[in-house]
Amino acid sequence: MIEPRKTFAIISHPDAGKTTLTEKLLYFGGAIHEAGMVKSRKSARQATSDWMEIERQRGISVTSSVMQFSYSGYHINILDTPGHQDFSEDTYRTLTAADSAVMLIDAAKGVEPQTIKLFEVCRMRNIPIFTFINKMDREARDPLSLLEELEEVLGIRSCPMNWPIGSGMDFQGVYDRNKKNVELFKRHEQNSRRILPVFQDEQSDGEVHSIIGESLFEKLAEDVDLLDIAGDPFDKEKVDKGELTPVFFGSALTNFGVQSFLEYFLELAPAPGPRMSDKGLIEPDHSKFSGFIFKIQANMNPAHRDRIAFLRICSGTFSRGMTVQQVRTGKKIKLSQPQQFLAQERNIVEDAHPGDIIGLFDPGTFVIGDTLCEGNTGFTFGGIPHFSPEIFARVRTKDAMKHKQFHKGVEQLTEEGAVQLFTSTGPGAENSIIGVVGQLQLEVFQYRLRNEYGVEVEIQPLGYELARWIKGNKKPDELNLIQYGGSLLVKDREERPVVLLENEFAERWAKEKNPDVEFVSTSYD
Template sequence: MNSNNRQLRNIGVIAHVDAGKTTTTERILFYTGENHRMGEVHDGTTRMDYDPQERRRGITINSAAITVHWQGTQINLIDTPGHIDFNIEVNRSLRVLDGAVVVFDGVAGVEPQTETNWRLADKYGVPRIAFINKLDRVGADFLRVVAMMEERLGATVLPLQLPIGAEGEFRGVVDLLTQQALVWDRDDASEPVRVTAVPADMADAVGRHRARLIDSVVEQDEQALNAYLNGEPLDAALLKRCIRRGVLSGAFVPALAGSAFKNRGVEPLLDAVVDYLPSPEDILRAEGQPASDPQGPFAALAFKVAAEGHGAMVFVRVYRGRLRRGDSVLDANTGRIERVARLYEVHADDHVELDELQAGDIAAIVGLKETLTGHTLCDPAHPLHLEEISVPEPVIDVAVEPRTREDAQGLSKALQTLLREDPSLRMRHDAESGQTILSGMGELQLEVSIEKLRSRHGVEVQVGRPQVAYRETLGRVVEVHHVHKKQTGGPGQFAEVRLRFEPLARGEGLRFDSQVVGGAIPREFIPAVEAGIRRAAETGVVRGFPSVDFQATLVDGSFHERDSSAMAFELAAAAAAREAFAKADPKLLEPVMAVEVVTPAEYLGDCIGDLHRRRGIVRGQQLRGQAVVIDAQVPLKEMFGYIGSLRALSSGRAQYTMQFDHYEVAPQKVTAELVRS
């Protein structure tokens, strides 16, 4: 596995659900020779969606990795889900990838999940190229999607091709660099592309777009800029060098055209991956050093854990050094030394055993006992922490109970496996009902997780109706004083704390600070105070939901030489926190979703009226082809059963997508209903 410059690409394929991302990936596998038979989503025969649930539902649930080769370059490819419920898969993949192919539907253009994924790629600084797909569909328009990308994503988009023919007549592309036409005469993937002259009726458009392309890219290279200013001709190799520099710096995003389903445009897309997306050595750290260093002490980030029959398989991206089978590594997050039993190159559901990994590689390790998503693995003699992976807050709860006593024994273990695999799932025990509550990003994610309990772990469960995952917060500043004192036959317990609690802005989480001076409380007991507050915050006082968005400050306290302990201070802090939550005018917070409704114009008024009845705020509307897009924010509580209402309102013609936006203080009426229930 060679990670020399320009010979390795670590890329992801990301898109909104149904943009054709998995079909594009399947075509890449076919053209690179990884697959000899073409997989189709609608037939349930795809290589990347190999999970039985993915094949049955026709969607990607798990990010799948595969290694292919094109023009002498190894490409480690990750196909990610498009559905918002599985956004953690995109998040953790983008954290470790060097580049991305973003697939756009040529009719719908920029859709909500594309926008979310684009922002994630911005956050992680991932260079990307755009593949505008489905150009054979009625209503597809390449240049309209380019304009939409610039407007909605704030990107500078650089078309490298123009489509030949539109909708049903789409048959090829003009390459603006070489000024040649690439034509696929048949849908058959085994039919080679035909290189020919630019159609006469496209000559003017090609000239205009090529001139704009050259204007945009020559600034990336001094030699090219001088040649351009002196009126000298610029060859394709020089222009490619300029484009590569612009992509790596984030100056622009190249756009390519095609129809993956009809096998048109996939080979030029692969060429663009090799020509323009970075190798591991092209990615620089903040201090200007390459992020990938084959010579340094070993360091890697675990970005996914998959439960296998023979133990957990931990997917890693290696940033530094080498790792051999049998090596011991430090998990910097747990402080444990873990032993590497086996190393694998991953080909979707097939695995090829390796002797060694080196910087730049994406592969899987078997043998790690406690490593989780986001943990850093490193040389025990050179510990370090790599930036972790941010995990979104769950917004939907469901109660799960075992059907039988035998199921009860397996349920806890099966749930722990699910939580290890998917960090966006959370689990807690409801003290009032005694139920186990599983929380997630959406109904589909929870449905898939429950199905895994049954199909993979053989555990039958009874499932409650999905409920909103509310939170609680403080309404005002309070200060509390608590003394924990217990005298029994043996050593006593003593801890005195004075704490101030104050509300924070939405999304700030829980912060802790200590202002104790002069040794009033020994330093070693202060972490126990924070631990007690965090434990108390797991169940609020309004209705038992976790308390968030507040700061707790340890102002003062005292201890006893013999009777004080970390446990005493943790108990004192937990009791003080519960008292503070009750006194601080607690508020219920409800999740508010960003909702996008796409409807024919004749149903616009009815759809807006229905959103208002659901306490929704309509933030805007715009035309998209023949349809109108409504952008709204609606409390999640009001969105249960929405799909049925929307179909009834629009004779089945409108559709919607939604994703979590923020938490907001719930109206008194909602709080009162919950307290009564």
């Protein structure tokens, strides 16, 4: 029997506790044997999902990680994504492989800017979102105001599955609205679960009352009555459409509430569903294997300079050694060394099923967005988006003798999606222009060229803020564009025309002067 699959991404603003939550889920799933503090710059330990040296140095996640484990009869695929906004495009691509998302929110800070951006990507795909409000054992905002913010800022209704009893130093635990019991919080006793019934009879109420105190007990009773009368009821259909988010409160760092959240999530989150292709919906139980490449990562093992393409399986059964068609090229490819991951640790996998994520050795064959199919079915899954970068720079090698390594490094990092590459007219490396979302992404690009390819580069910032792909019948050289630095006509790595623009004023000017041309901020592979 095939285990039920749950494939989800975790999204959050930086420092909300995303990597901590990921490790605790792995801990409860038995994938790791120690759960403690992670991402501490003062600690010699590092998060299981943060394997890059630069991640360990800075205490941040700058690339997506894929982790698999089993729990209570389920096979779980976690897509841990970068929290830092400079790496949001990697998160956007990863979300295309997820069937649902867990949105992590800091109880003291509420909905933050990066959370808003990532939520909008989830909304574009209408994927179900489950919310975990973290750090309740620290000073926190009023839980009702947090729910109100979800609706006002994100435009999504919420249904609390549990409810906090106090916060900060007064945090006593959570009330499970479905099971009608209280899970008590013990600040210095991680991993111990004490669960008591409440609101069922005088004896149960009296025991809980004596533990949490009269004030908090009365407040809990009032809040529960208010939620029952005025709150949104749980509606599985609305959850599946991304219109209603189940909300859970807890503290990932102390393990509190994580196990109960995991158990509810596995019960409620969707199994792998159909995927849209150019030939219509492809159901998971389709007899033929199919999947798509959503991520490429070079040098996961620096000693071997390897390159891994991450494949989301959409239908059929994958078997080690099977031959598939790469739809983009029409070539037949034998997949002989499929791997599954726990961050940097790998295991050869013999078979896999819809919802699973596997890594394929990539000698330079695959690109992001590739569809792989069994037989000659020939359909293609929808493209993976590239969004407009916000920082642009010319890049060239400092050492003329290292042009080969330079071009290989830039090409591979571009294929990974670590940067976007544009080329201006004329030959030579000095015409290579990279685009990134943020400054830190540029620093990581430099770091990886130096440490993985042995190339020092010079980066010359350019004064552009927008990239717009050009659609229309006009040839690029027929466009009426602002001269003297207001815009620059380039091509992306697929040879599609793109105009780089100084600011929104330059974009408005270009649109007015070229009414028969469409300027779009997103392209698809």
